[in-house]
Amino acid sequence: MDTAVRVRGLTKRYGDVQAVGGIDLDIHAGEVFAILGPNGAGKSTTVEIMEGHRTRDAGEVSVLGVDPGKPTRAWRSRIGIVLQTANDVAEATVRETVRHFAGYYPGGKDPDEVIEQVGLTAKADQRIRKLSGGQRRRVDVALGVIGDPELLFLDEPTTGFDPEARRQFWELIGGLARGGTTIVLTTHYLDEAEALADRVAVVSGGRIVAEGEPETLGGRATAKALVSWSEAGERRSLETDTPTRTVLELTAHFDGEVPELAVTRPTLEDVYLRLIETPA
Numbered sequence: 001m002d003t004a005v006r007v008r009g010l011t012k013r014y015g016d017v018q019a020v021g022g023i024d025l026d027i028h029a030g031e032v033f034a035i036l037g038p039n040g041a042g043k044s045t046t047v048e049i050m051e052g053h054r055t056r057d058a059g060e061v062s063v064l065g066v067d068p069g070k071p072t073r074a075w076r077s078r079i080g081i082v083l084q085t086a087n088d089v090a091e092a093t094v095r096e097t098v099r100h101f102a103g104y105y106p107g108g109k110d111p112d113e114v115i116e117q118v119g120l121t122a123k124a125d126q127r128i129r130k131l132s133g134g135q136r137r138r139v140d141v142a143l144g145v146i147g148d149p150e151l152l153f154l155d156e157p158t159t160g161f162d163p164e165a166r167r168q169f170w171e172l173i174g175g176l177a178r179g180g181t182t183i184v185l186t187t188h189y190l191d192e193a194e195a196l197a198d199r200v201a202v203v204s205g206g207r208i209v210a211e212g213e214p215e216t217l218g219g220r221a222t223a224k225a226l227v228s229w230s231e232a233g234e235r236r237s238l239e240t241d242t243p244t245r246t247v248l249e250l251t252a253h254f255d256g257e258v259p260e261l262a263v264t265r266p267t268l269e270d271v272y273l274r275l276i277e278t279p280a
């Protein structure tokens with residue numbers, strides 16, 4: 001498998017703050033990789049170093065085979081970056097803005113197609129200033145993909161989106177991924193990571209504390225199940241390795257339907273919260 005991003009021993013310090021304290025990372029070409037972690041964990045610093053927007057103190061970084069500390073124009077054109085909302089083009093319309101950015105990428109996508117892809121066709125002639133927060137974010141995404149990048153960085157892409165807009169955005173990202181674009185995103189939404197990411201890394205205190213597929217992260221798939229039900233007006237629950245047996249026993253006990261029966265495993269959020277509680 002081709003490697004899109006390779007990071008070894010990355011460190012970055014701001015004065016007294018060790019923002020990144022030795023990160024190793026491999027992101028494969030074509031995968032969607034999510035970086036999770038609490039505020040101040042070092043996610044943005046790591047991603048901005050990969051983007052070539054921040055210097056590093058030590059370590060090796062290779063992005064599409066190039067050291068982002070020595071970026072070339074050709075390399076930049078292969079990378080898309082969705083930053084937090086840019087307000088400087090607020091007076092222009094959606095179409096004018098997307099067309100303007102398309103001009104930087106001779107081999108890029110058709111502006112109207114991209115506007116359609118991000119669901120802004122009906123707003124194409126509206127000034128960006130008059131869009132809602134979520135709609136502006138879609139413009140940011142349009143600008144990130146207009147150059148048809150091989151690798152797309154998304155920093156907290158759906159902050160401010162309503163639930164429907166988030167779903168549409170997930171579909172957009174899923175479509176880009178199916179088309180072969182490698183995607184690196186940071187997010188605070190665990191359901192977003194679960195819906196989109198092939199693999200996730202949890203960063204805490206400038207280090208990776210866990211890495212893997214969202215379904216199995218932190219032993220999630222093999223964790224004990226929680227069986228819960230109602231009895232004599234009270235909620236009862238039991239943690240068990242053999243939930244099927246527990247349910248059979250409960251069925252016998254109640255001689256049929258178990259009132260308000262639920263069987264659950266830890267969610268990605270449960271696992272995540274446990275991981276960031278434990279110092280690396």
Ligand SMILES: Nc1ncnc2c1ncn2[C@@H]1O[C@H](COP(=O)(O)OP(=O)(O)OP(=O)(O)O)[C@@H](O)[C@H]1O
Pocket residue numbers: 014017018019037038039040041042043044045046
């Ligand atoms: N330019 C800077 N100067 C000084 N300290 C900084 C700078 N940028 C980040 N830091 C510090 O480095 C640490 C990591 O910050 P970073 O922005 O990488 O975290 P993050 O995981 O992206 O957080 P968030 O989820 O809040 O965006 C924090 O303690 C932050 O205060």
